[in-house]
Amino acid sequence: MTAPVIKKTAPQGSAVAAWLYSPRVLSVVIWLLLWQLVVTILQPELLPAPTAVFESLWQHAVRGDLVSQLAVTLRRLVIAFSLALLLGMVLGLAMGHFKRLNDWLDSILTLMLNIPALVTIILCLMWLGLNEVAAVTAVVMNKLPNMAAIFREGAKAVNRELLEVAKVYRLPASKALFKVYLPQLAPYFLAAARTGQALVWKIVLVVELLGCSSGVGFKLSVFFQMFDITSILAYTLAFVAIIYSFESFILRPWERRINRWQQC
Amino acid sequence: MLTVDIHHKRFAGQPDVIRGLTFSVREGEQLALMGPSGAGKSTLLNMIVGLDCDYTGAITGHGQQKVTQLFQEPRLMPWLTTMENVLLVADNSPQSRDRALQLLQEVGLAEQASLYPGQLSGGMKKRVALARAFMPAPSLLLMDEPFGSLDLPTARALRALVQRLCQAQGTTLICVTHDLTEAVTLADRLLFFSKEPMTLVLDKDIFSMKAKGLGEEGIDHCCQAILQHHPCILRGIA
Numbered sequence: 001m002t003a004p005v006i007k008k009t010a011p012q013g014s015a016v017a018a019w020l021y022s023p024r025v026l027s028v029v030i031w032l033l034l035w036q037l038v039v040t041i042l043q044p045e046l047l048p049a050p051t052a053v054f055e056s057l058w059q060h061a062v063r064g065d066l067v068s069q070l071a072v073t074l075r076r077l078v079i080a081f082s083l084a085l086l087l088g089m090v091l092g093l094a095m096g097h098f099k100r101l102n103d104w105l106d107s108i109l110t111l112m113l114n115i116p117a118l119v120t121i122i123l124c125l126m127w128l129g130l131n132e133v134a135a136v137t138a139v140v141m142n143k144l145p146n147m148a149a150i151f152r153e154g155a156k157a158v159n160r161e162l163l164e165v166a167k168v169y170r171l172p173a174s175k176a177l178f179k180v181y182l183p184q185l186a187p188y189f190l191a192a193a194r195t196g197q198a199l200v201w202k203i204v205l206v207v208e209l210l211g212c213s214s215g216v217g218f219k220l221s222v223f224f225q226m227f228d229i230t231s232i233l234a235y236t237l238a239f240v241a242i243i244y245s246f247e248s249f250i251l252r253p254w255e256r257r258i259n260r261w262q263q264c
Numbered sequence: 265m266l267t268v269d270i271h272h273k274r275f276a277g278q279p280d281v282i283r284g285l286t287f288s289v290r291e292g293e294q295l296a297l298m299g300p301s302g303a304g305k306s307t308l309l310n311m312i313v314g315l316d317c318d319y320t321g322a323i324t325g326h327g328q329q330k331v332t333q334l335f336q337e338p339r340l341m342p343w344l345t346t347m348e349n350v351l352l353v354a355d356n357s358p359q360s361r362d363r364a365l366q367l368l369q370e371v372g373l374a375e376q377a378s379l380y381p382g383q384l385s386g387g388m389k390k391r392v393a394l395a396r397a398f399m400p401a402p403s404l405l406l407m408d409e410p411f412g413s414l415d416l417p418t419a420r421a422l423r424a425l426v427q428r429l430c431q432a433q434g435t436t437l438i439c440v441t442h443d444l445t446e447a448v449t450l451a452d453r454l455l456f457f458s459k460e461p462m463t464l465v466l467d468k469d470i471f472s473m474k475a476k477g478l479g480e481e482g483i484d485h486c487c488q489a490i491l492q493h494h495p496c497i498l499r500g501i502a
Binding site: 169262 | 313314315331332333336337339341342343344352353380382394400
């Protein structure tokens, strides 16, 4: 007989302390201290101190420019990421389940996976013009093949025997989908979300840099022309912090939640 | 009454697996299907339950019935707890939860209701699958060598449990097995098939033969008597 599982809950204060002293946080603190030390000792012209970067970050935030530009970029990112995930999932699952469709689309998918991101971006901007639709389309076109490839593997790995259980017991379609089918795809969904969030924002910045008149990418191009390294680092820091927060406070807890049966 | 009348069943590019197979099962009857490996017994179960519809002929009388199946493997959802696995085949009403808990008590797993399948032993998983199979109060239960991989005492206990639950709910049982003891323990009637193609060679009423209530000795006597009169069955025993 297996012993019942006893859930241990640590006090909230100690959890925060444990997080603060975790290697994940300490490594960042040490890295910042080293950076400050190097700048203090060597005083390089092309590398501002972290304190200067944080001060610039504060100034940009207070002026209101940073927040509005971040909002624009995040809106593009969310729309493009959601579209790429949704379309990639539908396409990938269809290819994984229907062999004939896979035979027809496999070469095209491989081709799209190997087209450099920059080429897709330039072509979208040339074909659709320098507008919002072109920016989002360029990001989606870059990420969709990757998402489709991940979900195609997911569809192939689905356990048919478990689907038979749903059929034999005549489960309602929604129950079969959410209790039997989709949980099997959870690892692939996580992989797609993780690679997606790691890459999509970088592509969004390139698109904004090349063909938009707003957003973090556009601002970076302005700072580049003004040779303002401190502002470039301040904007980068702000954006990376948001992406890191998404990973830490949404993606990881969600991953823990859907994988809790594996941790027992 | 369930009536099976299959003219032909074949897989692409292969000769007939089943040809001219006809038999019927009365309501509440316990039927054991035996035959050599590869005869098509599992295929027949798939056809009855509706997983395989690619055949000529007809299987009638089970359309309105609640049909459930106990597979060779437990086939539990690893991401659902024991209780959730049983409730998977029912609604989430308090009555269903009560019934699920009652069934888990019957199979001796009420204390493990919140555990995941990965935390259970092979025998426990089979019991959860058994509770799930009885959750919808089936009128027809199909079993495909359900206890083949278990040790003898566990298999014996589970057979007794199936018998008890079938009798309590008036469930018709069709059980594919290679184990004559299992067939005699569970069934009132034994069908034996030959292979290539699958055809019925023996339809034996064992209800009157086996001395019910005499325990294992009675079952053993019955098995020996069947083997004496029908040595062909030796070809279907694992």
